[in-house]
Amino acid sequence: MAGKKYGLDLGTMNIRIFQGGHGLVVYEKNMIAIQRKKEVAAIGNDAFEMYERTPASIVISNPVRDGVIADINNMNKVAEALLKKCGCTSGFMRNNSFYLAAPSDVTEVEKRAYFDLIAHSAYNTHNIFVIEKPLAAALGENINVMSKKGMMLVDMGAGTTEITVITMGGIVVSKLLKMGGNTINAAICQFVKERHHLVIGDKTAEALKIELGHAIPGRGKQKRVFGRDLITGLPANVEVADHLVFDALKDYLFQVVKTIRNIMETIPPELSADIIESGIYFTGGTTLIPELDRLFSASLHVKTVFADKPLESTAKGLGVIMDHASDYRELTFSLRDAAFE
Ligand SMILES: Nc1ncnc2c1ncn2[C@@H]1O[C@H](COP(=O)(O)OP(=O)(O)OP(=O)(O)O)[C@@H](O)[C@H]1O
Ligand SMILES: [Mg+2]
Structure with a gap:
């Protein structure tokens, strides 16, 4: 079975998921609510609804801070829950591909977290590609x-x-x-x-x-x-x-x-x-x-x-890269690229 393609723009405030052949399928707040230090109480827009009105036992946070993944465990939980909403489940479907946009002016360790997010999840795939965010945003604006x-x-x-x-x-x-x-x-x-x-x-x-x-x-x-x-x-x-x-x-x-x-x-x-x-x-x-x-x-x-729809440029650009993967191969880093060995 041919795998599906997903593009993820993990913003400090918003998370957007673009699915190959479908377009923008998820646009939610990049937030998580954790109850009693370990149970997930809510994710995405549901967590945002609770924001600033929760008891002390529930802590709401953004897994991306200053544009980079700061809390990989919670980012993983948010990504898995929202990917599930668009039919991407973990397990035997090894062929799915993931395209992630990462800021360019960050350290290699910070960039590496974008691979680890998917590589260390239950998706069981090596088809992980990281694209520098400004390139994706520019492509999303037809530049x-x-x-x-x-x-x-x-x-x-x-x-x-x-x-x-x-x-x-x-x-x-x-x-x-x-x-x-x-x-x-x-x-x-x-x-x-x-x-x-x-x-x-x-x-x-x-x-x-x-x-x-x-x-x-x-x-x-x-x-x-x-x-x-x-x-x-x-x-x-x-x-x-x-x-x-x-x-x-x-x-x-x-x-x-x-x-x-x-x-x-x-x-x-x-x-x-x-x-x-x-x-x-x-x-x-x-x-x-x-x-x-x-x-x-x-x-x-x-x-x-x-941009006409400035909240969507990066996710749309990931869609362009996914749809023309061979044209834009040189814009993406994969796990096999030396820079990330
Ligand atoms: N009408 C508006 N006027 C002013 N600011 C707005 C408006 N609508 C949204 N914003 C702001 O846009 C920001 C969200 O933009 P965006 O989704 O591009 O950021 P992000 O991708 O989550 O963050 P980053 O790229 O910095 O990691 C928020 O700070 C929000 O307040
Ligand atoms: Mg952004």
């Missing part, structure tokens, strides 16, 4: 990564922002900033605490970011949020203005602009000329902040191209 022309891709996720220059199927420069949407949420929590003496949870900060977040300030909108008064300890609510949310995102956006500029200044002029001609490509959930294109093109003086 010809094999072209001689250089291109730049910026993936603004939850835990990371990865800025990469690609040419001829290879990565020239990759810089992984350990900041993203989560950094903005943390700054929102901090500013609401400092300015309104209100302690809010991460879900409330996320709602403020989605409703009031804007790359260009000055709309004058506000939103009422609930939390705990820092002084009395009692439940309280306040109106938060959009300029607080802008203050919380501007440092992060400034860092991204600064890093892109540094990279543009250090790469060979031929490559920067190619990038100026094609524009800089942006993807990842954090690019959904409204008017980010205006801010970036004004501060970088370069055309910007934003």
